[in-house]
Amino acid sequence: MKERLFAPIDNAPLALFRIFLGFLVACESFGAILTGWVKGNFITPKFTFSFIGMEWLQPLPGSGMYWYFIIMGTFGLLFMVGYKYRFTIAAYTLMWSGVYFMQKTSYNNHYYLLVLICLMMCFLPAHRYASIDAKQNPEIRSLTMPAWCSWVMILQVSIVYFYATVAKFYPDWLNGTFTRNLFYGTVTNPTLRNIMTQEWFYLFIAYAGIAFDMLVVPLLLFKRTRTWAFVASLIFHIFNSITLQIGIFPFFALSFAVFFYPPDTIRKIFFRKKPVAEVLSYTPEAKNIFYWFFVPFLIIQFLLPLRHHFIKGDVLWTEEGHRLSWRMMLRTRNGNTDFTVIDKATKQQVFYNIFTELTPKQRAGMGTRPDMIWQTAQRIKQHFAKEGKDVAVYAHTRVSINGAPYKDLIDSNVDLAAVPWDYFWHSEWVLLY
Template sequence: MLTKFLYKQVDNTSLIVFRVFFGLLIGLEGFGAIATGWVKRTFIDPEFTFPFIGFEGILTPMQQTLQKPLLDFNLFGIEWLNMAEYTYGFYFYFALMGICGFLVMIGYKYRWSIGIFTILWTAVYLMQKTSYNNHYYLLVLLCVFMWIVPAHQYLSVDVKKNPALKKNYMPNWVLVIFILQLFIVYTYASVAKMYPDWWSGEVTTNLMAGRKHVPIVGEFLQQKWIHNMLTYVGVAFDLLVIPGLLWKRTRVFFFVCSIVFHLFNSFVLHIGIFPYMSLALCLFFFEPKTIRNIFIKKKEIYTGNEVIVAPYSKIIVPIFVIYFISQILLPLRHWTYEDDVLWTEEGHRLSWRMMLRSKSGHVTLKVVNKENGDITYVRPKEYTSEKQARRVAVKPDMMWQFVQFLKKEFAKKGSDVAIYANGLVQVNNHPRQRLFNPDVDLAAEEWSHFSHHDWLLPFKSKYDQKKKRGSKK
């Protein structure tokens, strides 16, 4: 029954049009990252980029290689055309991603183009956590989906060169994986917002306070009623948008809501291509004839009802089931850790916990020479960018990585050291308090992916303090 449902053939207009938009957007992402200076700020300027723990052995040497110029434009002591600045490996890396994106858009050497982009983008995602964003993770998943689906079988250069590839249908599982993935993303994004700090409006108030400089609407966004509206709209939209798009009677209404919601995010929050990617994904909810009439009027609509079971279906179906079970369970894993995920960050990533809190702090590291007891005080910004230093102060995994980096730096000078972190952190409007135990040598601690770290101090919520004061009365 499941196999028949997944391999029933349906019209592929939505997938073909989405491929065009998807390729355009990822192409712009590659070249845009260079043009906006994001590549330079994130990968070239910093000495250390905080890769995902466990991937350092592969990604750190790769990063170090790409940080260096690959070409020399100096001839007879003259820097020709001022091009030397643009010869760093990372510029070529992102330019290649941009080219692959545009090749995906036109459907040329499709499997190779999307495959290369997927590998390169996944490495970008894993190579740095300073600019971590759930949207980057979503793009990794969408790239994998686009790699395996037959998105090049119509309106592509590949079909032009090989007409035998041309088809106007696809298996139903293509629609299922995109819609189910979006349902998981939006639903968890909504559920994660259902906590006291969000309902009180302080999260949106803090978020909009940082957008006061936005042209035209910056001052307008500081009004309390705007914060209250965004609080409830944020929860309701994420919870209802996928069911609303699935139901024909409410589809147009929720699509209009999506346009307003995502354009607001684009203009106010400046989150790159992702609002437009989200709008492009709405294509999978509309009738093929509607999409055809707008974008590809000459395309024939598939009206058949065939079930074409692929020879590898006995392997693929279990893989899909396991994948989506893991997608459902991953966002729940923070409940297996002690304390609040907003505080410890344990179980935060890969969980669709987006725009949920503001977090700030400062930290000083006490480096103690184990041989002679000499003490050196280090601030992260002495070794990192300002943005990285802010992340190190509030994110335990980045703090642990920085401590290990610092330990190696002192070891190069012949010093075996113990390192202690001392600082205060604030989450939303809760009291400033210690996150890291100042009495624990973090340089001696091991990182665990699956258990709580005892060197993180318990979170003291303002709500707990109110309860204590209320009980005393």
């Protein structure tokens, strides 16, 4: 096993993946500007809901975030062609991580996956072939890489699909409630919506989703089923791209297929002029990177999605432990939150206009998520502290999951401005059912 992990293989898959990744992140960066995503999430809001503990991470003033995304897209193009690869991939990773941690209003799991993959790419020798670096510095040029360079990518994507499968085994997915609601809310064409909201269709999609997530990796690993699995992946992700409009993610997911095919196959299809790789030995540094970075990294990635099982309550309702757990496209949350603000000195209610402080999108996201509700309460407290007032903040929240009856999410008798955020366990002011 050890010999197979460190055996030299053709590095065509890694070089090709670098090219795909650079192109996709450049499209994501420039597209975010052109579609108005940057404006809606970073320019228009007065502030962003950063990850708790990172409230200091806020957008650049004025048009700064436009330049931020332009620079990110440029870094994507630079590491795509392999120019100053180590610097440009690391710089992009740092900047995209900033985007990820800076805002939760438009949270998507593939934003997190992109952080992880780019971090992994910082430690992989993806610039040793088909790159400007290799052309300018022939000493780093290589036709091979250790086999583990492919396996770490396969393991990471396996973790994603495994937990995505497990998460779907809950009633509203198994009876088609979520897929029916999803199509009803996202498909605008009346004829298509009529078809896609019929029971036979939304149940087929629900169980096809489970089957795909469960089987795609095993089927890609075996030669006899690999091409069929890739065709199924193509259909699945293109369908998602058209119906859900989730940016680069479908194409990002498809790009991992290069690691499942034999390296020689990738070389023959995409790098026809590439010489056949010679068998070479690898330096101890390559093994050190594998043992000291990738092994701990992958162990952490396997354990992180388990944490919500150790937190009291159903994560579907409480959201505690939802992020970083690959609970992708599982539920719709509807509801709203109103705040009562009491001046502790006078015991009188004071007015706080949340409509002028939050954008409609921020209000919609905050209205059903405990962490964002708590953060809003803290901002309200800070707002009145500047006026010399010490206030108590109470939240009145009604939430519906997947169209179910509305229920209270937050204990309205708890002063949210006075309670700390619990990073690891259940917050008692989040009601359980």
